[in-house]
Amino acid sequence: MKKSSDPGFSSYELQVLNEIALHLVSPSLVAKFLATAGKPIDKLLSAGRTSSVSMVRKVTDVVDKGIEKGMKKAVWGANHLSSDEGILKEYRLIGDNFLSIAEVGSASMESMDSVADSFDFSNAVMVGVEGAVLGAATTLCEGIPFAQVLIPTVVAADVAASMTLLSRHVCQIAASYGFSSRIPTNVPHILAAMAPHHNASPQDGFFSMKATVTAAIREAGQHISGKTSAGLGEKLAEKEMPALVKLINQVAERLGIVVTEKELGMLVPVAGAVLNGGLNIAFQQMGHTTAKDYFRVQVLNGRHGEKHVENEIQKRIRQSHTS
Numbered sequence: 001m002k003k004s005s006d007p008g009f010s011s012y013e014l015q016v017l018n019e020i021a022l023h024l025v026s027p028s029l030v031a032k033f034l035a036t037a038g039k040p041i042d043k044l045l046s047a048g049r050t051s052s053v054s055m056v057r058k059v060t061d062v063v064d065k066g067i068e069k070g071m072k073k074a075v076w077g078a079n080h081l082s083s084d085e086g087i088l089k090e091y092r093l094i095g096d097n098f099l100s101i102a103e104v105g106s107a108s109m110e111s112m113d114s115v116a117d118s119f120d121f122s123n124a125v126m127v128g129v130e131g132a133v134l135g136a137a138t139t140l141c142e143g144i145p146f147a148q149v150l151i152p153t154v155v156a157a158d159v160a161a162s163m164t165l166l167s168r169h170v171c172q173i174a175a176s177y178g179f180s181s182r183i184p185t186n187v188p189h190i191l192a193a194m195a196p197h198h199n200a201s202p203q204d205g206f207f208s209m210k211a212t213v214t215a216a217i218r219e220a221g222q223h224i225s226g227k228t229s230a231g232l233g234e235k236l237a238e239k240e241m242p243a244l245v246k247l248i249n250q251v252a253e254r255l256g257i258v259v260t261e262k263e264l265g266m267l268v269p270v271a272g273a274v275l276n277g278g279l280n281i282a283f284q285q286m287g288h289t290t291a292k293d294y295f296r297v298q299v300l301n302g303r304h305g306e307k308h309v310e311n312e313i314q315k316r317i318r319q320s321h322t323s
Helices: 011-025 029-049 054-079 084-093 109-117 120-143 147-176 184-193 202-226 232-237 243-254 261-304 306-322
Strands: none
Touching: 011 109, 011 261, 011 306, 054 147, 054 184, 084 109, 084 147, 109 147, 109 261, 120 147, 120 202, 120 261, 147 184, 147 202, 147 261, 184 261, 202 243, 202 261, 243 261, 261 306
């Protein structure tokens, strides 16, 4: 039941409100970077929605619905990779013996945060490994005769797997705060929790960065597989040398290492794995904070009233601007 007066926040809840306000005022570098990466797509879609040309508006509507459908499919896939029982098990480990996710709503905010955080590391490892494996596979396919035809499939599988694993993490966080993703009415909350507090959609930034990373990995793979007859020194002197290969060479030079052509062929797949896996982890970490804050606010709204919660957050935002 919502309270209409005297919100009566606990000391821990006040700490949570401070954290939420801080995240709004000073988003992480990763959040800013991904938001920036998604702005071109966001602007394009925004322009399409308000276009005076009906056909453009219709196309934009199709794209919007396609994105939403894709995200819902990711949530559907995520539900097959996790269970509410896993959430209840984590609660039992900290002494809360709930029988269903519906009962989780009565837990303390501190317990909710603890359970949500318990999934952070394991999911970061999972999305990192997935990105690393398929990032390396993209490069290796470039060097194997006739395997290049598989690259679009590998890239599509990477994006689908990444989004499913990232959605799984958000679903686990949602259930940690009493919002089971298996209940249809909670799906809009899951989708909203995937959006940061910025204008650009996080998926726009993620997809844009995925495309950039994939292009860099493929370019490097094509370079080393298509010019094996040239000497390494000749390759490194070329102006059109891919950025990823240049980066590997620059790091090697700083370490006082001379990279041979054979070593370059081994390092490019490793670098591709690190780039792709690292992007997944960066997005997962940003999503963890964003989803936690979203459901923290929902829980506090239910306990103290939306108006009181919003006032407290805005008060802390104003204080941060004047301090």
